[in-house]
Amino acid sequence: MRLVRWSAYLLLVLLLVYGYRSYSLFTHFGRDIALPPSSEQYYHLEPAFCLDACRSIDTSIVSQDEDGVYVVNFDRVKNLRVHDKRVYFPGTIGQLALTHYVRLKRYGNQEDKKAFLANVDWLAGNIRESGCWDNPIDISVTPGRVVKQPWCSGLAQGVAISALVRAYTLTQDDKYLGVALHAARVFQPGVPDSVTSRIRPDAVCYEEVMDAGHPTCVLNGYIFAIFGLYDLTRVSSDPQIKAFYDAGMQSLITLTPQFDSGYWSYYSLDSVRSLANHYAIASPSYQRIHAEMYTALARMDPAPVLEQYRQVHTDYAHRGWFNIVVIPLYLMYQDFSLAYKWFRQLKE
Template sequence: MQNSRTNIPVYPISVHDIFQRILTQDYGPFDAAGLPLVDYDRLFARNHIKHAGKIGTHYTPVTLAFFALGNFAQCNFHKLDLFVRRFREVAEWFLQYQVEARNTGGVWLHRFPMPHLPVLLEYVPGAWISAMAQGLAVSVLVRAYHAFNKKQFLESARRALQPFQYSIFDGGVAYALPNDQLFLEEFPANPPMHVLNGALFAALGLAEYLQIVEDEALARVYQKVLAGIRTLLPRFETGYGSLYDLRRRQIANAGYHDLHVQLLRALGKLADEKEFLATSQRWRTYRQSRVKRSCHWLAERAWAVRRRMQFNPARKSS
């Protein structure tokens, strides 16, 4: 890579655990070029998610981005060609497979269902898009631009952020809140799901892009996004943990809760958002309390049981 590691910061969120799971093929196999795939049939079966038919194995932008960022962290520390090559291969994949079908910017399509979620709004027939995928791809692309001085990476990042300006009903990934605020949707649905980690990953990608590029339109979107997160953030509070989303009100497991803590801290620092930092600190203390950890565990299990009963109504009468 052309820049020193001091000029290209490591991603502010730890992706070590996810990176290791990808390397051990926990999500799925690698293709012939060494890029990770996700075996959704195996993944859903492991998590007791029932679905009709075979979903198959797919390239998933989020998994690819985590793989790239994990390799980027390694090549910053070890300077091995293997990690550099893997990182660049994913960045090049994002260039190759970015599409524009609705004049709302460049997107990456997900051509598989998510049977455990509400019906998702389609970007084109048979495919949906995700704010989280867009934001994570941008975080990869801005680092690739710095590392390899290839302008196409930065242009791809710019195009990837355009859907942040459009509603999920119009080919974008944003949901309009009152008072001209926005929430970025990991899973586009109606009513909206409002998944916290997805919105934060998306906002982080936008923040990192605006650190190196002046763009008045995207800067305005960024402020609307921050305001939207600020408005909805108290609704994710449980008093002992956090919620994964607001539509189903799923209790975030320990891993997702810790991810919320990291994301709020990183975005709070970048945006100088004191409320994000304070919430991050408060939520971090929940994991240090045995009582709150127990409450969190019980609430998580209770939610899972209720959800399972909804999907398996026959059990109610047995």
């Protein structure tokens, strides 16, 4: 009887804790998704959008080196892929550089300018001849498949190009534009370190993680790549850059309905779907980001499907019944992941 009573107390406590945390997260997702009028008309990353998108990076897992460049502590990442190492991760560096840029434009803080340029200078100094920034960890997007380091990322290329374009407009230093143009080379199919896959005969995808022979087409990585190319077309008349952007945007318009499950968005179009990758269903934070991204896309291109899915993903983000189930499960998954890591470290 005592065991039953204490089990009931424990269950009540768990319900209260996860109920409160879920409510807090749900109300955060429930904020209206809107972008302010542009003060820099050709930049998709308006202040509200960039800060929300960059918020997907947990700042508790990053630190800065002596030069102010961001380093990711992968042993603190809240999932089951344990990487006990600190690395310079180009996508994180690009996204947090953009955060400092937005703060600089909004508040005029010179410390943000210093941090922005420190991280952009790292990007300018660490690009390979192929145009790729190396991602120095092994990673698994598809259960049972591992992409060995170093690999090239469409997401990292896109956010880094966006940061470099802003550095160019801020400083008028041609080196930043030159690096951004060099980085766009990997969007050419078939070249070394290409991030372009043929997801179906009439559509390409810019892969967040390029797994040769097994396209996954992660949605947020795909869109970040398109954003970077869009920014670059506004400062460069190179017809190849425009061709990369057009191919990516038209393919995204074609593929957009495939990312809709009918009640939530898919994180990717991976053909392998199991419990290990949540059946490719997006997490609550990525659902929010998908809504923000389609809000920006609908302003960039008048295609009706973009406006349609802006509304669809926005509804999913803060009015969908699925929130009631997925948010508590997501929080439990995060807690289990951290506990697993702590247990593993104790055993070692």
